[in-house]
Amino acid sequence: MNVIYRKTTELSDSDIENICGIFSEVFPEHTRSVTYFKNEFLNTDLGYSFHGLLMDGEKIVGSQSYIPFVYMVDGIEKEVALSVDTMILKDYRNFDNIFDLLSKGHKFLKESGFAFVFGFPNDNAYPLLTKGLREKDIGNLSTYVLPYKIGGC
Numbered sequence: 647m648n649v650i651y652r653k654t655t656e657l658s659d660s661d662i663e664n665i666c667g668i669f670s671e672v673f674p675e676h677t678r679s680v681t682y683f684k685n686e687f688l689n690t691d692l693g694y695s696f697h698g699l700l701m702d703g704e705k706i707v708g709s710q711s712y713i714p715f716v717y718m719v720d721g722i723e724k725e726v727a728l729s730v731d732t733m734i735l736k737d738y739r740n741f742d743n744i745f746d747l748l749s750k751g752h753k754f755l756k757e758s759g760f761a762f763v764f765g766f767p768n769d770n771a772y773p774l775l776t777k778g779l780r781e782k783d784i785g786n787l788s789t790y791v792l793p794y795k796i797g798g799c
Contacts, residue, residue, distance in 0.1 A: 647743055648701045649750045654687040654694040664706045665697070672733040691716045696727070696758075698751045700734060700743055708734030710747050712755060712763065719761070727755050729765035 652661075659680060666678045687695035692714045700708030712727040729751070734743055755763055 647707075647738070647746065649746050650699050650701060651751075651754050652697050652699065654684070654697065657697065661699075661706065665699075665709045668706065668709060668733055668735060669731065671735060687711060687713065690714050691725075696751075696755070698747055698754070700738065700747050702738065707738040708743060708747055710751055712751065714760070717761075724761040725759060727760050727763045729763055 657665075662680050662683050666680060666683055669676065669678045687697075690713055695714060696712040698710040698712075699706050710732040711730050713730060715726050715728060717724050717726050732744075732747065734747070752763055
């Protein structure tokens with residue numbers, strides 16, 4: 647297995663279709679179109695995102711994406727990355743492949759000048775990240791929703 651990194655602008659439509667197909671297979675309750683993918687990953691502070699691709703020869707078998715943001719920290723702009731959509735096809739899902747995809751991604755971003763990486767792992771990924779890969783849990787994200795019209799139509 648090999649992990650390569652590409653900007654969204656460097657991915658072909660065929661690459662994006664393959665990534666969207668993997669997404670639908672790994673998360674069967676969701677689907678993603680090429681248009682949705684481009685909207686999500688091109689509308690960023692840099693105009694692109696980064697994608698780690700787990701390759702078996704020429705075949706994409708896993709992916710992890712990083713959406714770049716510019717944060718102000720003590721009045722200084724810092725580039726940070728939101729880790730999203732970590733996925734590997736079932737036949738390739740093992741600790742080594744997951745470890746390579748995550749650790750090489752963090753190394754790539756650090757070498758690219760990003761101050762830090764953060765994410766919101768699902769219940770399956772959380773134990774692996776915090777115990778297996780020793781990532782820091784810095785807090786919970788609570789989401790609250792207010793109805794648009796309380797008691798009315």
